[in-house]
Amino acid sequence: MNEASVIAMIARHFPPRPQLYPLGIGDDTAILKAQLGLDLLTCDCMCEGVHFDFRWMGWGDVAYRCLSANISDIAAMGGEPGPFVLSLALPGHSPSVQDLEALFGGLRACVDEHHCQDLYLLGGDTVRSSGGLMLSITLLGRAPSGGAVRRSTARLGDKLVVFRPLGGAALGLELLRRGLHGRAPLFEREHRRPMAETSLGVALGQSGLLSAMMDLSDGLVQDLERLSAASGLRLRLEVDAIPRHPLLTSLCQELGLDERDFVLAGGEDYTLVATVPVEGLEALGVLLRREGREAYVIGEAFALGEGVDVGAFERRGFEHFDSA
């Protein structure tokens, strides 16, 4: 396949939408309607052998997860996702038409599952990689009218809140690595095709009840260290209060694994963690029940300073870029 046939395939999966975007794929740049009011901008990059392994992920899964990671970043600001572009570096040898069909089909599936009108592929760059497959997606988004929810604005005394059980994606990967396919399809799916929290993020962003928010991508403790550093506050986690799926607990017991490894440092949860002033917790509970969701208080910002207190747990988060 040459570049032109890859572009033609992309245009089949993402045909023009001129009423929303005057120009998509096929020129030097895409053209947006300036009045769309897109004011959030993020990008995420995933490399074969570092961020994914084709033994456990298909081409469609890889694309789906890369887009989810971006959508999750927009959700973490309380925003709605908009158009995106894709840089695709393809290994010289392997990509068949089927591989690429799967890749763009995975992207399209992720787009369709979010039901966000503006979420759409508008262009990109397809090149040859000297190594494995590499994807980089850049996504625009729209902040809530009250402003984006940052991670630097937590306040002393605020509670730490998460919204669903953690650690499933990491356990899913561990099960796949151990050849235990099919033991927990839920967790395999969380690893392969994590669903970013768009509607939750938008509801939280519009509520005005949060002081700060971020998404969980590298593991709870490591991500909270960033929130701590940005806010200048020390955080204390109540490890037993962190929600986990009963199946995660039972599988970890069966396999002799420490479930705290998955819950605290698993990574790739692609859900949200927020700080909430105590006086807003009740209203938050009401809001979430209306959305069919729950709030789990897992700790608090207890002092000025920096760091995450977690007891005796030895941190093993995912560091994207190791020391040279």
Add this chain to the structure above:
Amino acid sequence: MNEASVIAMIARHFPPRPQLYPLGIGDDTAILKAQLGLDLLTCDCMCEGVHFDFRWMGWGDVAYRCLSANISDIAAMGGEPGPFVLSLALPGHSPSVQDLEALFGGLRACVDEHHCQDLYLLGGDTVRSSGGLMLSITLLGRAPSGGAVRRSTARLGDKLVVFRPLGGAALGLELLRRGLHGRAPLFEREHRRPMAETSLGVALGQSGLLSAMMDLSDGLVQDLERLSAASGLRLRLEVDAIPRHPLLTSLCQELGLDERDFVLAGGEDYTLVATVPVEGLEALGVLLRREGREAYVIGEAFALGEGVDVGAFERRGFEHFDSA
């Protein structure tokens, strides 16, 4: 160096500019002022061993060229460049502090040389690559008030116009490969740090004199084949009319090279090619002389259909992504 220290280095080269961009590096996403009216979106990706070779390019050159390629795409729509994000996949072994300083210094130099207020790094993603260095930049831009200049809108009878001598970047690379460093610093610079045509692109876009435009990145003939396909017009090139630097001619003669290889298929010129209705040529000449530039008519759109007539020349353009 870990991820946090890379991000800290980026923030030194691109400190916050809150009056223009409420939030840059350091959160889940960057925040733009929605009313900035940015309506162009492009991305370009470059991989070590495919798009650049560290034997001929430094880390700063690589970053400079990748940003130039993006700015060139915006210029090709007649637009001004705005904020950008960078995905950086770093080889596991090699990047020293000096390498990364050079990389961000090269980006910063490119930004500074364009004197465009909105052109600025706002964020990105830094990961570890399983292969060589990979950069992907996504750039926003602002179209001219009359609308972006597309490549699909050329009309029958229009003249093909370029604005500076072609082939220098490709000859620069050839000289470096032959160990002839210093023989033609001008061409080495065109290879390492090509200057995208921002002010020219904006002037052309505002003039309303063009029917279509695109930038030259993969070689004149290959790029014009895309314009031809998009416009549904056959193009004829007058090879002898294509401007080339006298030093390019003399070096090619001395080294036994065919200068047409460089002029027609060299690639990475990062200048512009436009189609201009005959009745607009005179006004275009006046406009360009005011900018201190020139217009070179190098052919025309002579028939309905598709293809580029170039005489006996055998095409050898740069195809980013070879057949699998």
